[in-house]
Amino acid sequence: MTRPATAMTSRVEAGTDLILERVFRAPRPLVFAAFSTPEQLSQWWGPRGWELPVCTVDFRPGGRWHYCMKCVDETQGEFYGMESWGLGIYQDIEAPARIVYTDYFSDAEGQINAELPPTLSTLTFEEVEGGTKVTNRGSYATAAALQTVMDMGMLHGITQTWDRLAEYLEAQTP
Structure with a gap:
């Protein structure tokens, strides 16, 4: 059995960049792969009580990741049954070290919601003693967009999402 992952840390830089970091107790290729296929993303993406009933991934520069998060937890009250659609467009992939994509709010057809801010996400995967350090730099056009x-x-949601990733990875690690 592996040791549990460390807690996620977060900080804001330059008023527009949200930096998230966490060490996962799993090998770098396994952590990187968890971000690359719909089969894997569907196992852990989203906060607790949310599922991905739709998840398509074309994992290559210029490719798209289109997904729907749906709240299936009745105890979440007003959120129960809610759907949140997203669209990622990959700019750069360097396996197993880096993924760069722009994350948009979208609709079921993959049309970008221009009323909500996009995030330029740069994920890096670094081998460290005992696991893999994942750093996500989410860059926004303005401080107001980040706010x-x-x-x-979002911060609460990504914390739960990365908790679910840690659990998923632990189950995958011999």
Whole structure:
């Protein structure tokens, strides 16, 4: 059995970049792969009580990741049954070290919601003693754009998402 992952840390830089870091107790190729296929992403992406009933991934530069998070937990009250659609467009992939993509809010057809801010996400995967350090730099056009997603509860949601990733990885690690 592996040791549990460390807690996620977060900080804001330059008013527009949200930096998230966490060490996962799994080998770098396994952690990187968890971000690359719909079969794997569907196992852990989203906060607790949310599932991915739709998840398609074309994992290559220029490819798209289109997904729907749906709240299936009745105890989450007003969120129960809610759907949140997203669209990622990959700019750069360097296996197993880096993934760069722009993450948009979208609709079921993959049309970008221009009323909500996109995030330029740069994920790096670094081998460290005992596992893999994942750093996600989420860059926003303005401080107000970053504040918009923070006000939506994004930090709470990503914390739970990465908790689920840690659990998924632990189950995959011999």
